[in-house]
Each structure stands twice: as C-alpha cells, then as structure tokens.
Amino acid sequence: MLGKLLKYELKAMGRIILPLYLVLILASALFAVNIKLNDKTQSLSGFMNIISIVTTILFVACIFVVVIVMFFLVVQRFYKNLLGQEGYLMFTLPASTLSHILSKLLSSLIWIVIGLFAGCSAGFLMVAIISDMKTFNEFISEIMWNLDSLVGSGSIVKQLGMAVVILILGIMKSLSEIYASMAVGHQFNNHRGLWSILAYIGFSLIELGISYLPFVKKITVQLTEQGGFLYNEQFHGTFAIAVLFSLIGILIYGAITWRLLDRRLNLE
C-alpha cells in the first residue's frame, strides 16, 4: 500500500511543483545568459537595461516562489488530504496509518531533494555560463574545502555521501516536526491552524531547551573536540551530532504523529 500511496502523493505534489522547478531553471538560464551577454560592456550602465532588470527580478522571484510554494504544499498535502474531508477517503483505504504518514514524508522529501538538485544544477549551469575555466575551477575547490570541514577528510564520494545523509535526515526531521504540529493542532475542536502553529513553536522551543541542557552540552562538546571519544580519522563530530539529533527528532515526532492520527483521529 505504501508504494501506491507514494505514487499518488508524488503525482499530487508533482503537478504543482514540477512546472515551478522548470520555470526556475529557465529563469536562471535567462539570468545567466543575460549576464554573459552584458559581460562584454564591462560597465554598470550597460547592465541596467530593461532586460537585465526583468531577468533578475524573474530569477529572484522564482526562487522565492518555489521555496514558499514548497512549504505550503507540504503543509497542504498533509492537512487537506489527511485531516480535511479527503481524510474520509484516505483513512478508509485499506492502508495503515503509518503508510499514510510515510507516503507524505517520502513524497515531500523526494520533491525537495529534486528541487535542491535542480537548484544546484541551475547554479552550476549559471556559473558555467558566466565564468571562464579558471574561475570555475576555483569555485569547485571552494566547495570541496567547505565539505571537508563539515564531514571530515576522506574520499570525495564519502564526503558527498555524508553531506547528503545530513541533508536528508535534516529535511526529514523538519518535515516530521511540521506533521507532528498539525497532528497536535487537529486535537482541538476550534482554531486548529492556530494550535498547529503554537505546537510548532512549542516543539522548536523544547528542542532549543534540550540543546542547552548541561548533559547534552557535555556530549556535544566531547563529540566535536578533536580528542572526543567518538573521534577518529574516519569520523567527524559534527556529522555524528547532526545525524543523532535528526534521528531522535524523526522518531519522536513520527511517534507523536502516528499515535495521534491512529488513535485520536476526529474528522469533520
């Protein structure tokens, strides 16, 4: 059932977000081409023509729109399809509550990752269009160096892999925090949206509070110090922290969401 639910979820989100991704890529290509063409003139006044202004605004606007729409889409899919009237359809399908939650989580994750990938590709494309070979190589090296400090030295594949893991787990934690907030908000009879927002703020504050607890701080310090007990050549403290924090968050928020949706559903 999860596969089927995921299929429909990907379609439902894709029909909104995919066109926007394509428009963003187009806008960034236009932006980059325009810069490249104006490069020749080497002066500010040459750049300030109407086309440049339009392509710049379009490009920036697209970024904003994609980010905002993605956020609303994530919330809307969960809220409208599970907690709204469509819930009468979804929760009477022969599928477990867990598969419903996972389908939303995975679909959002996949589309966000696709978006980031598209964004990175667009970024590389832009840099490639605009710059020359030397600048491009410097740009790549800069990125590599930053990755080093985040995940520790090692093969490039491993570094990229670790970065991807942190990213994905981080996204999943944020998503599950949003879902848990909505599940909590659903428990109230009135002003469910408001209660969901309050729940989200509450969760965020709790997370903040936990990170300041003495014993948590102790572990954090130990792990990030060069001589910490988990440190070795292959392993870097930051990575461990990020992964641990994310996993615990996903499990706790997931459990809250599951419990509330499975036992305390009250559609109307």
Add this chain to the structure above:
Amino acid sequence: MSIFACQNLTKRYGKLTALDNIDLELESGRIVGLLGPNGSGKTTLIKLANRLLQPTSGSILIDGKAPGVESKKNIAYLPDKEYLPDWMNTRQLMHFYGDFYEDFDPQRATVMLASLDIPSDMVLKKMSKGTKEKVQLILTMSRRAKVYLLDEPIAGVDPAARDYILRTIIQNYEENSLVLISTHLIADVESVLDEAVFLKQGHIVLHKPADEIRTETGKSVDEYFREVFRC
C-alpha cells in the same frame, strides 16, 4: 455469524455519550435502515465501523474482524461529504479505486457513468454538486464489497437523483452483502429496506423487519418513526 456485530459498544466525547451500550447484529443479504434524527449517533456508529473513531468501550466486528486494514478491504463507505480530491477527473478516480480496492469493478462504474453522460475526463472541481454526489455513489457502489455503509445518501438531492440512487442500491443488491443506509429521510427509502433500526440519543429503540412494523402498527415505517420520535 453476523457480518456486522456490535457488543456493548459505547462512544463518549468527554461528557457527551454518543452511543450507549449498543448491541446490534446484522446479517448479509439485507438492506437495513439506520434511522434516527440528527445527533442520534448514526454517523458515530458508521465511523466506528470504519475505524475513523475508536470505541470508548465495547466492540464492533465487521465479518468477524475488528476495524482495521483487513476490514477496510470489505467495506464500501459513502460519507455524506465531498470527500474525493477535486483535482482528479473520473478516469483518474476510477484508477485510484481500482488500485486500492481489489473488489472494484471498473466496468460497472463505466456503464453507470456513461448512463449519466458524465465524461471521463471531466475534473471533479468542474462538476455540479449533484453530479459530484452521483460520481461518489457510483464509485462506492461499483465495489463488490461485503458491507456498504451509506451515510445520508439521499439528503440534499433532487427527486430524480434520489430515484437513481435508490435504483442503484436495489440493482447492486447481493446475497452476501449488507447495505446499511443511515438516514433521517425515511419515507423515501422505506420501500427499499428489509429491516429498520431506530436509533434515539445513542440507544437502539427498535430493530425489526420493515414489513413487520407495517403489519403490527398499521402504519408506514415513516409514520411510526414520527410517532416514536415525536418531540
């Protein structure tokens, strides 16, 4: 063994008791009316059967199974709401139903949709309320389920559509299925009912064959209902 069985079923919302120790047994091959005014607990009972709610105490079993993934395979539910994703068209909705329900009969659905001239590529959002309701009914009744739970299928519907809905219910009658129609509009459905269950403020006050009510009281089920539920 009954296909629909409630035992000491109770549902409370805080201080409010929606269903109070309900005992009910229904057999296959019947069309049963769950009759009562608004707020009598009809929708609560149906939601409990669908696992949209959990009982406070007692049990409800559908074909011997507690409400869950397995029981949902055997239940065809028509809520009294617009519950379908409105961005889908009828073809996509039929694929959806076919995907998730093994007992969905796409041919039956196609024939019914065609007989009402509902195009397969029409998006739900663009349909009138009456047409949407018919689509929902057609999808539900195109399943060859063991239990059909219809919550107010004819409320707010014009007389011609009402006839269509009742004819569809009769046409779909199977010996191994139970159709449970929950409604407060008794006059329109009573000729279709085998049995009537009167639900009053969370209690079952009557469960009898419809013809028996008519014989014993000399009244129609609707008339007798009005008597029992007089304010």
Add this chain to the structure above:
Amino acid sequence: MEWEFKSGAPIYQQIVLAVKFRIANGTYPPGSKFPAVRELALEAGVNPNTMQRALAELEREGLLMTVRTSGRLVTGNEERLRMLRMELGNSFIGDMFVNLRRLGLSDEEIVEAVRSWRQEAADRGKSLPDEIDGQAGTPASVKEGQNI
C-alpha cells in the same frame, strides 16, 4: 407501469395483490415468462427480498411456477385463472356492497340499483368506462386493508 404502495399494509402483500391484478387483466399473460425478481424489484422500487417474498407467496397460491431452467412462468391453468378473476371480482363487489350499505341501502336495494344502472347506461348508448379515476384495479377496500 407505476407501482404505488400505501402506508399501512406490508409491502409484500401489496405486491402480491398488484401482481394478481396484472395477471388477471393480461399484463402478464397466462403461460408467459414472468420477469426476474431483481428486474421487477427495480421496476417497483422495492427491496429484492420483499419482492422475492411476494413471488414466493404467489407461487404458493399457484399463480406462478418456477421452471428449473427458464425461471418463472405465469400459470396457464384456465381453472386457476378463473378462480383468480372471481377472487378479485368478488373484492370489487364486496367493496361496492360496503359503500352502498354505508349510504343506507339494503342488500336487495343494492342489487336493484345495479340492474337499473346497467339499464340506464345501455339506454343512453354509453359504453362502460374502463377506468375509474384513471386506476384500473385495486378496489378501495383492498387499498385500506379491510376484509369483507
């Protein structure tokens, strides 16, 4: 063809009566194939179980027969059909007597009234109406569930 059901009597009984009239007036001709339960239930707008009960009753009374491979048939038995017509006809007559008695006529006066009505109609050269108030069948007494 309209099926109309009244409130007080069990629906299956009303169906039995309606079918009897349709057999008697030739809507379902003698020896003909009788419609299937589901089809008839749909036409009448009733529960198939109710229809089945009515048809079973009609079988018991010898008006319908189940033939293994062909479903149901209307009886072709002339004697049985004659008895049916008498049974139905008597209910009309019974109705008439009830109504006229209510108006204060004695039984002899009623018989006399029937004769003179017939004579008068013949004198005026009028043909008899086939329908009363547009309904061919079901006498009032049967509609109200009374017995004579």
